[in-house]
Amino acid sequence: MLNARLYRAALVPFVFALAIAAFSLTGRPLPLGSSLAPDAFQGARALADLRSLAASFPERRPGSVGDEQLAQRIAGTLQGLGGTAGAGFSVRTRHFEAQTIEGQRSLETVIAERPGSTGAAPILILAHRDAAARGSPAELSGTAALLELARVFAARETKRTIILASTSGGSGGAGGAAQLARDPSLLGQHSALDAAIALGNIAGAHLRRPLVVPYSDGFGAAPLALARTVSDAIAHETGANPGAPSALGQLAHLVLPLAAGEQGVLQAAGIPALLVQVSGERTPSPREPLSAERLEGVGRGVLSAVDALDSAPDVASVPQRGVVLHSKTLPGWAVRLLVVTLLLGPLIVLADGLARVRRRHLPVGRWTLWALSCALPFLTCALFAYLLGALGVVGAAPPVAVLPSALPFDAKAATVVVAVILTFLLAWLLWRMLMRRLRWEARPDPDVAGLATLLVLLPVCAVVWVSNPYTALLLLPALHLWLLLASPELRPGRAGSLGLVALALAPLALVAVFYARQLGLGAGDVAWMMVLALAGGHIGFVGALLWSVALGCAAAALMLAARGLDTVPEDRPGGGVEVTIRGPLSYAGPGSLGGTESALRR
Numbered sequence: 001m002l003n004a005r006l007y008r009a010a011l012v013p014f015v016f017a018l019a020i021a022a023f024s025l026t027g028r029p030l031p032l033g034s035s036l037a038p039d040a041f042q043g044a045r046a047l048a049d050l051r052s053l054a055a056s057f058p059e060r061r062p063g064s065v066g067d068e069q070l071a072q073r074i075a076g077t078l079q080g081l082g083g084t085a086g087a088g089f090s091v092r093t094r095h096f097e098a099q100t101i102e103g104q105r106s107l108e109t110v111i112a113e114r115p116g117s118t119g120a121a122p123i124l125i126l127a128h129r130d131a132a133a134r135g136s137p138a139e140l141s142g143t144a145a146l147l148e149l150a151r152v153f154a155a156r157e158t159k160r161t162i163i164l165a166s167t168s169g170g171s172g173g174a175g176g177a178a179q180l181a182r183d184p185s186l187l188g189q190h191s192a193l194d195a196a197i198a199l200g201n202i203a204g205a206h207l208r209r210p211l212v213v214p215y216s217d218g219f220g221a222a223p224l225a226l227a228r229t230v231s232d233a234i235a236h237e238t239g240a241n242p243g244a245p246s247a248l249g250q251l252a253h254l255v256l257p258l259a260a261g262e263q264g265v266l267q268a269a270g271i272p273a274l275l276v277q278v279s280g281e282r283t284p285s286p287r288e289p290l291s292a293e294r295l296e297g298v299g300r301g302v303l304s305a306v307d308a309l310d311s312a313p314d315v316a317s318v319p320q321r322g323v324v325l326h327s328k329t330l331p332g333w334a335v336r337l338l339v340v341t342l343l344l345g346p347l348i349v350l351a352d353g354l355a356r357v358r359r360r361h362l363p364v365g366r367w368t369l370w371a372l373s374c375a376l377p378f379l380t381c382a383l384f385a386y387l388l389g390a391l392g393v394v395g396a397a398p399p400v401a402v403l404p405s406a407l408p409f410d411a412k413a414a415t416v417v418v419a420v421i422l423t424f425l426l427a428w429l430l431w432r433m434l435m436r437r438l439r440w441e442a443r444p445d446p447d448v449a450g451l452a453t454l455l456v457l458l459p460v461c462a463v464v465w466v467s468n469p470y471t472a473l474l475l476l477p478a479l480h481l482w483l484l485l486a487s488p489e490l491r492p493g494r495a496g497s498l499g500l501v502a503l504a505l506a507p508l509a510l511v512a513v514f515y516a517r518q519l520g521l522g523a524g525d526v527a528w529m530m531v532l533a534l535a536g537g538h539i540g541f542v543g544a545l546l547w548s549v550a551l552g553c554a555a556a557a558l559m560l561a562a563r564g565l566d567t568v569p570e571d572r573p574g575g576g577v578e579v580t581i582r583g584p585l586s587y588a589g590p591g592s593l594g595g596t597e598s599a600l601r602r
Contacts, residue, residue, distance in 0.1 A: 002353045002451075002487040010345035017341040021334040028329055029225040031232035034307035038237060040152045041303045043296020050144035050203065050290070054137040062130040062168045062175065063105025070129050070143075071108045074166045077147055078112040081154040088154045089114045089164070094186055098175030099536070100168075101132055101406045103396040109176045110166040113188055114153055121194035121314055122161035122187070123306055124271075125149060126177060128170020128262060132406040133286035138279075139171075141290070142199030145299045152303060160194060160310045163187060170200075170262050171283075172406035173398025177262035181269035193271050195226050195315050197302060198262040200277030201284040203295035208280035209243025211298070215259040215281070217400055218268030219468050220319025221250070224329065226272050227320075229308055234276070234301030238294070250323050252514045254470040258401045260519070265400060272315050276302055282520050283405040336469040339476065343465065346458055346479040353451050353486065362445075367452035370440060374559075375552030377427035382534055382544040384423045388416065389535025397536030404525040407532065417527045444560045450486030453560070454479065457553040460546055474511070475550060478504035482557050497561030505554060 053073070059066040075091055082088030089112035098107050116122070127142030146164055153162045167176025177198070180186050187193065212231040214222035221227075234242045245253075253259070259267070260281060266273035278294060309315065321332030357364050389397045394416050396407065407413070444450070461479060465472035481504045484490050485497055492500070516526055533539045539547075 002349050002483055002490070004490070006352055007345050007349045007483065010348045013344055014338070014341040017334075017337045021330065021338055024331055024334040025325075025328040026331065028324065028327060029228060031228040032225070032305075032308035032312045034233070034304050034311065036304070036307045038300035038303040038307070040156070041148055041296065041300045043292055043299060045151075046141075046144045046148040046299060047203070047290065047292045047295055049147055050137060050141055050295070053144065054135065054140050058134050060129060060131045060136070060140075061102055062100040062171060062173075063102055063107055064130075067130050067168050068108060071110050071166060071168070074129065074143065074147065075110045078110065078150055078164070081150060089150065094179075094183075096175075096179050096183075098169055098179065099173050099396065099398045100130075100175055101172035101396045101398065101402065103392075105169075105175075107168040107175050107179075109168070109179060109186065111186060112150060112164040114158070114162045116158045116161040116310075118159045120160045121192050122163050122190050123309055124163045124165060124180070124187070124193050124196040124273075125199065125302070125306070126165040126167055126180070126196065126262060127199040128167045128174075128176060130168045130171045131286070132171040132283075136284070136286045136288075137290060138201045138204040138284035138288035139286075141201055141203035141295060142277075145199050145202055145295065145302065148299060149303060149306075158310050161190065162306070163190075163193075167262065169398075172396070172402040174262045174265045174400050175398070178265045178400070181266050181271060192317070195309055196263070196266050196271050196273035197230065197306070198266070198273060198275045199302065200261060200275055201279045201288070202276060202298040202302075203290045203292075204278050204284045205289040205291045205294070206284075207240070207278055207294075208282060209241070210245055210280060211242035211276060211278055212244075213259075213261060213263065213275040213277060213281055214245065214267075214320070215253045215261075215264065216257060216267035216319060217259045217264030218257055218319075219254070219470075220257075220267065220321045221245075221253065222263070222267055222274040222320060223272050223316050223318065224320050224324065226309075226315050227274055230274060230276065230302070230305040233305035233308065234298055237301040237304060238297035240297075244324070247323060247325060248510075248514055249518070251470065252511045254321070254323070254468070255474050255511055256471070256515075258515065260401050260403050267319065270317060270319075272317055272319075281518055283403055332469070335473070336465070339465055339469040339472050342476050343458070343461065343472075343479070346454065346483065349483060350451065350454055350458060350486075354455065357448055357451060362448045364448050364452055364455075366440065367445060367449045368455055370435075370444070370449065371453040371456045371553060371556045372549065373431065373434070373552075374556045375548040376434075377424055377431055377555075378548035378551045379545065380427040381420060381424040382539075382548060385420055385531050385534035386537075386541075386544075388420075388531075389537070394531065394535045397532050399537045401529070401538055402532055402536070403519060404521060404528055407528075409522070409524045409528045413528045413531075414524065417524065417531055420531055421527075443563055444556065446488050446491070446560065446563065449556065449560050450482065450491075453553050453556040454482055454486055456549065457482075460549050460553075464546060474507050477507055478554065478557070485557055485560055494562065498558075501554070501557050501561050504557070 057070045127146040169175025261275035263273040263275040461475040
């Protein structure tokens, strides 16, 4: 039914796009350097502060009494460095409401600002002080480093204004950082930031790369020049390789943007931001041992990076949407071009196939609605998760990604996940009842259902391409491989068809495995994170709708592959009857046995 020659011809533009992409590779920007020695950062003093704060404030759940008291302690320390007249910081506090792992809470942000000698865009350094578990000294190391940096900058003249912020909500929800991104008045008279550096766990004994995390909660990442500057400074001061995001890691975060650190919400709001953390993307264990050497080395690296940014031109605020491959960068526009040329093949072949089935008067409209209806169970599951979040059944569900270390997968979480799974299974049972009620065959027609499924998946992929070509790249294998399912004469047997479905879903499984390994998640943790992402609104309704339709197409393809080619629908000519002779059920005129001029031309 589908024309293979048209498909091959439609791949020609991809060859030209591939050549253009090859010539579009550019070198990585060089890291910025500083001539100032970062020895002013004293690791021993920072470690003493860290141990004192951890002992005085072991309970620091966001919005708790301990969290508020620690904020007052930090504000007092910063004010003790002197006001702006004495080359110190002007300190102010702001209270606001935000969704945290404790639910809706009143949080406090402490902001200290030291004016620079020029009007250049300021640099923001922030660290969250809260923690989900009691103690958690490693998670407090960013705050200790923040105070030590404040002592350094109070005695050092800078060209740019230095803004330090102690936030709350970083244990889950990033409420403090999100408020900084939403409310420009918190930054004083400054309308834009040159860069933002979030300090996480920088004193943990266990090292997990990359130490500089550039990922965003939206489409893109921190500018490459900023990431290389901070990474190079840390490497120089620690003598260790801080690592860099792998190609798979970059693709995974571009395909499905997810960032649990405070830099994620800042970068998504258009502020060049990154996270410095020796445990990579993972939250450190509450009993993580501390390393004085690592605290001093990473702290001096951050200080050196800030000095380099202070004397350099503004960092470009355009997010990094390309992929770094060794020493070269493939720009985002080249990826967009490659993806759109890969969409041409399925588009042209499906348009030709649609014309063919219409000439045969096959019910393509009905089967298109059937393919769309396969999204209903997935959408019902998503709506149920939204309802659980609105009713507060899942507890606290912040609007950004929350790691299970903050909201663990316990008995209550398992109950919620099981309820969502049961809702999904019930929705499938209701779907089959709906098919019977509409007198539609639940088992797909092998001649037209595959084509109808791709006619639904193609517009979804095109819509996704407009906003994020990397996510569209995730759907491309299905569009190409399932063309074989849509063509009965080319479709392999049942086992081969099921293999095609599995192969098309492999990229999505690979991304899920990457996140699970990177964040240290089990199967239950992954399911719980998905429920929290829906219940908290991290995945919006439009995104849930598009994913439901895409997964519904996968379910339709799976049913088509499982059916095989050994049956013919009963409502089609010859359905249920084996044709053994040429008679009323088939054409017996000239050319029926081949050999005519028109048949030979085929």
